[in-house]
Amino acid sequence: MLISDAPRQAGPDAPLVEPTVVHGGALPGSGRGRKHGTSKTEPFDRWFRYPAGFASDYVTSLLAHLELPKGSTVIDPFAGSAVTGTAARRAGHSFYGVEAHPSIAELGQLKLNSAPQHSRPLSETAKDLVIAAESLAVSSTSRLNQESDLVRRCFTEPVLTRLASLRDLIKAGAAEEWHLYAKWALLGTLRDVSSARVGWPYQRPGSERKPTHADPMIRFLQRVSWMEEDLKQACEFASDLNFKVVNGDSRSQISWAEIDAGGAQGCVSSPPYLNNFDYADATRLELYFWGDVSSWAEMCASVRAEMLTATTQQSSVGAALSARSKLSNYGTVFKSIEEIVEKLTAERAARRRGKEYDRVIPDYFLAIAQVLEQLAMTMKPGAPAIWLVGDSAPYGVYIDTPRIISDLAQELGFSSEKDVVLRRRGQRWASNTTRHDVELSERMIVFRRVL
Ligand SMILES: C[S@@+](CC[C@H](N)C(=O)[O-])C[C@H]1O[C@@H](n2cnc3c(N)ncnc32)[C@H](O)[C@@H]1O
Structure with missing residues (x-):
């Protein structure tokens, strides 16, 4: 079944979409999901291997499944090095992305620029x-x-x-x-x-x-x-298309100022996972070598400043409290987030130097809700979105991130269409010394701006 043919479910009272395991040929593209990062060999991907990126052949097949008319505008609120952007260009679409990491946003825009003309090769x-x-x-x-x-x-x-x-x-x-x-x-x-x-x-x-x-x-x-x-x-791609990567925070309206409200016909994205992966630290060698930053504190202040909280190093008591209070506006989803927070608080208290996962969770989901609010304004009624996202289990407490994101989307003007398990994956909370046997997976969720 094509994604655009999937049954629609609207509103917070709609039945939950159960994740389904997709077998073999039913999975679009290579099925590699994000496991391998940006490709070492694919055009444009090979310029720089950003570890958070997803495989471009995969993005290409996701875009094909959206069945967008040529010349549509595709958006990505977590644009990274613009893998969605280069795939959108190849498929004949315009692209608008927002990326918080300043250097990676620069790289993404560079890939989408036309090369200087009339200069020495x-x-x-x-x-x-x-x-x-x-x-x-x-x-x-x-x-x-x-x-x-x-x-x-x-x-x-x-x-x-x-x-x-x-x-x-x-x-x-x-x-x-x-x-x-x-x-x-x-x-x-x-x-x-x-x-x-x-x-x-x-x-x-x-x-x-x-x-x-x-x-x-x-x-x-x-x-x-x-x-x-x-x-x-x-050079062979259509010249009447537009390609933009904004260096900014996709929670903030200002980052979407250069695209008309309702101007996006589709969204393909992959938000940060709740796996304690630090996108700024991952590029520390390049940042130090180029002289963008010269200390950890400077890196946190400049590179991490606009990133949403997905790691314990970014968390704080104040932000978590404020997020919990704001999340209470998001209906029943709030209750499931609160249950997770309580379990994680108990797990932290049971350890001598427990990690503050309980502070990351509300901040993370509030941020995702704020991004979805921006998408609801930017996407045309009826426009589909595909996000790749994994679940997680810090201290063995299961967090069904894809489902919570789908639920938030339903609160914010989207209908939830699909929740598909793409692949099983290992336990990724690197600093967690307590092993658990919760099976984790990477999932593809599909939601659509309601008409
Ligand atoms: C999973 S990666 C997506 C990478 C992208 N799909 C690619 O192929 O390169 C998530 C990205 O979200 C970015 N990010 C985190 N918080 C953000 C925010 N508030 N606004 C915009 N981008 C953000 C991170 O810097 C990271 O590059």
């Missing part, structure tokens, strides 16, 4: 940069003590000297029109040539490994050549 500019960087590197070893501790520990001295020389030239404007492309080709190179364990999502500079690529300059040029290939392909 990117590959030639990149080769010149490499030649200049090699000669600069010869004289600049001594400057490495200006690099952050994390950066120094992730590379051998010769490799870091060459990477830093390339960076300094790019920053000084040597790549001019191609500046951002050169920047992202270099940032994409970092983990390839690191001699520490920097496999996603966390950086472990104390732990050595053999770099997957030995020469940073060769790898940088390789990445540049992928970009050039992908940009050529993008």
Whole structure:
């Protein structure tokens, strides 16, 4: 059954949509869901592997199932590196996304921009940069003590000297029109040539490994050549479409100011999961290397500032209390959230240094409700939304995140159409030492703006 043919259920009193397990061929696309992050090989995805991203072939099949007329506008309130955006462009649609991580929003917009015209080719500019960087590197070893501790520990001295020389030239404007492309080709190179364990999502500079690529300059040029290939392909897409990634908070109306109310015909997204994954920390190596931030506190203040609370590090007593009071406006969903909070408070109290999962939950669901409020204003009546989201079980307390989100959506002007189990997944609360045997899954929920 196509998603657009699914039976509709409207209003808070509608029967709950039970998650159904989809077998084999019934699952759209590869069925890989978000497990693998952005692809290492797909056009545009391969520019930079954002660990939170979902596979683009999957997004493509989800979009196809929405059966939107060509030229529709697709939105994503958690746009990440714009995987939905590049898939929407390929399918002949415009795209409007909101992403809180400033660097990742920059990358997403870059993928959607048309390449500079009438300039020297990117590959030639990149080769010149490499030649200049090699000669600069010869004289600049001594400057490495200006690099952050994390950066120094992730590379051998010769490799870091060459990477830093390339960076300094790019920053000084040597790549001019191609500046951002050169920047992202270099940032994409970092983990390839690191001699520490920097496999996603966390950086472990104390732990050595053999770099997957030995020469940073060769790898940088390789990445540049992928970009050039992908940009050529993008020239063939219709020129009357619009592509925008706003760096902002999708809870806030201001982030949606550049799209008309009711202007979106579809939404494909994947919100942060309740799994204590920290999107700012995951990109710490790139942020420190580029000089965007120089301390943990600065990273929290600038990069995390607009992200919704999905980790215990972001939680606070005040925010949780205020969220609980605001959530009481959301009907019966409030009761199920309160039950979870109470169980988690008890679990925390039973531990010597229990984690504040009970404070994350109300803040998280209030944020999701606020995002849904913005979507209700932005989406055209009848427009469908597909979200991929996983459930979780901190301290063994089951949180049916997809169902709670579907229930909130119904409170906020959407009908809930589908709740499908895509794959079973492991227990992801990394810091939880108490093992539990609750089976977790990744699900696809489908809801639609009521007419
Ligand atoms: C699961 S990821 C989605 C990634 C995206 N689908 C992709 O393929 O790259 C969730 C994203 O939501 C972003 N995010 C968290 N809070 C946000 C907020 N309040 N507004 C906008 N984006 C937010 C995170 O930075 C993260 O990139």
